[in-house]
Amino acid sequence: MGRSPNCEKSSLKKGPWTAEEDQKLIDYIQKNGYGNWRTLPTNAGLQRCGKSCRLRWTNYLRPDIKRGRFSFEEEETIIQLHSMLGNKWSNIAAHLPGRTDNEIKNYWNTHIRKRLLRMGIDPVTHTPRLDLLDMPSVLSSSFYNSSCTNMFGVQSVTNPGFLRLAASLLSSQRDQNSNLVHQNHQENKFGHPLQVQENTQVQFQNQDHQTLIQDHVPSCAPLNNSTCVTFTSESAQLKEPTVDQVLPLNFPHFDQQTCHVNDCVNDLDRLIANEGYQRHIIDPMSSLTSSGFDLPPHVSNLSRPSSSPASLNSNSTSCIINGSNTEDEREISNCSNLFKYEYQEILDSTVFM
DNA sequence: AACACGGCCAACCGCCTGAAT
DNA sequence: CATTCAGGCGGTTGGCCGTGT
Structure with missing residues (x-):
């Protein structure tokens, strides 16, 4: 026989966490650490699944979490890492101190991905969307054949200039409402x-x-x-x-x-x-x-x-x-x-x- | 003021892997 | 060795909120 089930109690609460629950979780972890998520809810007096507690702590309550807008450097890092790793949010988050995989995933899906699409860049391959280009003229040009294979070949996935351009354009769009330079x-x-x-x-x-x-x-x-x-x-x-x-x-x-x-x-x-x-x-x-x-x-x-x-x-x-x-x-x-x-x-x- | 709509994001769901029993 | 689950991960959802009409 294996372990006994733990998270199937129908009495366990779901949905948004209350301030009281948050405080209970914080107090318990500050005193005892978070070694065993399975037993933590009971010991902390929470009617929650251990998994729910873990998510709440790692994605929201952890003291080292960085809040607020992503910086340009963070945005550029996300784009570059995503071009190499794909949707490996936890791996990407490992390179961004204070950011959670969930936060990065949300930011990608709600901001970066949409803007890349609007710019005509495929967010999966990080290359220009071929369906939007006049490919016959591009492919027939000697310039493409001689000078720019990096844009559509293997190297294109990690082309630093292109990724930087994408990040820059995203940043400029984002910042246009931030009044970056409004002083005379x-x-x-x-x-x-x-x-x-x-x-x-x-x-x-x-x-x-x-x-x-x-x-x-x-x-x-x-x-x-x-x-x-x-x-x-x-x-x-x-x-x-x-x-x-x-x-x-x-x-x-x-x-x-x-x-x-x-x-x-x-x-x-x-x-x-x-x-x-x-x-x-x-x-x-x-x-x-x-x-x-x-x-x-x-x-x-x-x-x-x-x-x-x-x-x-x-x-x-x-x-x-x-x-x-x-x-x-x-x-x-x-x-x-x-x-x-x-x-x-x-x-x-x-x-x- | 009321309503509709869309963006955002915390939280949940479902799957996988390694470990415990 | 088989079974079961915790932990971790990526995908998805639903409610809140701001904005436009």
């Missing part, structure tokens, strides 16, 4: 006042489906000298965003409030070593056109180096930047270099969006 004057880490241009609402609409992305695009520029990372919005009136409109707000290493690049050196090395980033930037326009790819209008806009944050030079790795001191120059240089790598990845991805 702010200071960066050097004490320079930042000029925040009037927010620009940009729409991005895919011709094949009704993806609509609204984005508030700030522009940060110190007012009093030439040391700057300027995010011009010269194409603010375009219907679709250019690279510099997409990146500054969503750039994962970039602190919008302070115009500070976080952990850029380590990240640069990591990106180059592990994620296939290159130390040079291609000339997007010539590369695409020479391979016979018919550039859609918004990609043409993306390809203009002059619209990039630090005057991306298509023929070299250098940027035209003026700085007032060493720290500023290093900061700006790191920032602009990071933008180069992102720029190329974003471009690769955006061609198919």
Whole structure:
């Protein structure tokens, strides 16, 4: 004979927990720990199944649970891990301290999954939804055959640039109501006042489906000298965003409030070593056109180096930047270099969006 | 003000695996 | 070794709540 049943008592309560029940459970676990869920309800004076107590504790009452909105970093982590692990919520939760598998699962189903679908990204495979693309033209293009197999091949599942783009776009959508940059004057880490241009609402609409992305695009520029990372919005009136409109707000290493690049050196090395980033930037326009790819209008806009944050030079790795001191120059240089790598990845991805 | 609708999320359900008996 | 269950997991549900009409 095996064990005797424990959770089949009809007298056991179900449904929402009361504050009194919560307190009983908390008090008991604080005194005795939670080694045996089977006997816990009886010992704690609860008319609940042990399983119910365990769920209540692990998903809600545990003191180390983090509440509130998911951060951009958490969202990006979820997307990246989900692309590798699938619906392994407990494994994903193991990488997000304070978050429960249930919470992550709920957040995925109610937020991320829906927005990925709206963006035309398959939430299961993390690739563009093939049913929404003009596949004959894509597959017949020499550009696809020569340059972008990573978008639909095996590598596409973990393509860091694409996943980052997806996370960034999700974040920008989420944050648009959060008034991220609504002050007219702010200071960066050097004490320079930042000029925040009037927010620009940009729409991005895919011709094949009704993806609509609204984005508030700030522009940060110190007012009093030439040391700057300027995010011009010269194409603010375009219907679709250019690279510099997409990146500054969503750039994962970039602190919008302070115009500070976080952990850029380590990240640069990591990106180059592990994620296939290159130390040079291609000339997007010539590369695409020479391979016979018919550039859609918004990609043409993306390809203009002059619209990039630090005057991306298509023929070299250098940027035209003026700085007032060493720290500023290093900061700006790191920032602009990071933008180069992102720029190329974003471009690769955006061609198919 | 009342109603309908949809989003959110805590809690439950059902299944699987390893351990206890 | 067979049986049974606890614990863990992913999927699903139902009630609450905010928003739009």
